[in-house]
Amino acid sequence: MSGATVTVIGRGATPRAFDRAGTGPADPQVAARLAELQEAARGRDAHGVLELALTGEFRGKTAVVSSFGSESAVLLHLVAEIDPNTPILFLNTGKLFGETLRYRDRLQEQLGLGDIRSLAPNAADRTRFDPDGILWSKDTDACCNFRKVIPLKRALEPFIAQITGRKRFQTRERAAMQPVEFFEGRFRFNPLADWTLQELEAYADRHCLPRHPLVEDGYPSIGCMPCTRRVQAGEDYRAGRWSGLDKDECGIHGVDGEGI
């Protein structure tokens, strides 16, 4: 995170899909439970919100989706303090930087994460849609769909809740984000909602959490290698993602704070 001085994602005329206001749960029982959870989360710190997300009715039924990117370590550390065997869903698209895979392994060892699930694209889909591995250069939406959206949707099916590392400071749309939401059929916990970048960095320092090695190399937001470039001074935080394309997200709804 150090070196990431720009904190607002300014690209795109419309909010990213997972930041758009939902209509809320249609089921009145779910709506009532959401109201209870929001009340229970009031006044709790990040650790307290995570306790809500990982105990009681949610024990064993909540997953974290992590990109093991530049902002992932703080959330993973907090989760590990409560239950290091919490399922962590990690999209191994086949196009990631080697540094990200090594960073995942380093955090796994340091934090004692016992249930990282690496999600690969379906082999038949890969043969069908991207036999040469260059679909990203022709149709990024189609590439993200079979490498990220479909595998994640499948992996999330058994879970009733999800934890994200999204922060209010990141976008205008996130500015009013609740610590507990309901989105696309699942409760969604945002324990870091009110954290600032300075608080994140201080936490990482205090707990000696390693930084993603590419942050120091000019990548404040890290995704797949073909679709991520270095960011120049003064550029937007996510300017290096799908640079030159009218694309700011991969269709995944609710990742760990920075998108994948």
Ligand code: SF4
């Ligand atoms: S970010 Fe690029 S390489 Fe990765 S899945 Fe999307 S289009 Fe493909």
